[in-house]
Amino acid sequence: MKIINSVQALRAQISAWRQNGERIAFVPTMGNLHNGHLTLVDVAKSRADRVIVSIFVNPMQFGKNEDLDNYPRTLDADCAGLSAHGADAVFTPTPQLMYPRGLDVQTYVDVPLLGDLHCGASRAGHFRGVSTIVCKLFNLVQPDIACFGQKDYQQLAIIRQMVIDLSLPVEIIGVATERAEDGLALSSRNGYLSAEQRAIAPSLHTLLQQLRSRILNGNHDYRSLEQHTKQQLNTAGFTTDYINIADQTDLTLATSAEQAKVILAAAWLGTTRLIDNIEI
Structure with a gap:
């Protein structure tokens, strides 16, 4: 499994797979992976020739008083789990790579109405951050399919709508929520x-x-x-x-x-x- 941390290396790898006629699946994550994430990888692997996972704690989707600084970062363990589940590559960009001009002047993608309800009502700007980073990752990876967990039901609906509205050639796959034995959704x-x-x-x-x-x-x-x-x-x-x-x-x-x-x-x-x- 390759660990990729530059856009140039990412595009070279995607190009090589494309030249071989291979179908590419993508799983975007913020790391600290659990069995729910690994199930997404399993589903992705069953539907494509190659699976690439991104690990990026996206500052744009965190509010002022949320847990960005304390969000767990467990890259070594994450990569071990992904390798065991057959991922082909992991893209690990930095905030500086993804937002070189800073968040205040970054172009963003906003999905109205869907993004304003429920979690959007209490976490202002959260879904704008989600849709922006997912759109940017889609443009970098250019996958055939992308897998998202249904635990984040509103997020999944927003990504589906964004893909439709922006005519992005990506099939969105929703994957059932993984739960602990006592019913708690894995997170x-x-x-x-x-x-x-x-x-x-x-x-x-x-x-x-x-x-x-x-x-x-x-x-x-x-x-x-x-x-x-x-x-x-x-x-x-x-x-x-x-x-x-x-x-x-x-x-x-x-x-x-x-x-x-x-x-x-x-x-x-x-x-x-x-x-x-x-x-x-």
């Missing part, structure tokens, strides 16, 4: 949880499952259901950011029983923000 930020918080954390998924059951049993008073589940989460020890029952297509709040729906949730345990979702 790099789970490592921030204390032992006591880790014991509470699976309640997020449990309560979403209960909410889903209430809806399937015929309760369509969505706003009241959201409020009830929020209270349950807070009682369990969370500080809830939001619980929203939304339309799967445009992520606006659901109002009709006929809509295909998704429950989106974000909640804090101490200083750790957890997200999860469940489709209906």
Whole structure:
């Protein structure tokens, strides 16, 4: 497995694969990889001849009071895991390489409406940072397909819309959320949880499952259901950011029983923000 840290080397490798007629899959990450990330690599490998993974902690998607400086960076362990799962190359750019003029004057990509809801409402600029870096990485890697986890449901929807709006020739593959045995969605930020918080954390998924059951049993008073589940989460020890029952297509709040729906949730345990979702 090659470790690439320059644009010149990246383009040379992509060109060599293209000359051989090989299909390229891409998995963008911020590192500190867990089994969810490695599953993305497995799916990518099953659909392409070559798999390239990026590891880049993107400063553009972090807010002023978020955990950029403390975000775990575990490159050696990440590369060992990627090599074991058959990745062909890892691209490890620096912020200076990706944003040579600095963030304040960097051209950006913004997906309106989808990026303003849910997490976008409480993390101003976050999804602009996500869509900008993913678009830039797509332009550098020029993959045939790219794999993203469905745990970040809103992010996946935004990337799909960006690809459509900008006519990018990339097929976006959504991969089911990987969970621990107790139901907690795998996340790099789970490592921030204390032992006591880790014991509470699976309640997020449990309560979403209960909410889903209430809806399937015929309760369509969505706003009241959201409020009830929020209270349950807070009682369990969370500080809830939001619980929203939304339309799967445009992520606006659901109002009709006929809509295909998704429950989106974000909640804090101490200083750790957890997200999860469940489709209906």
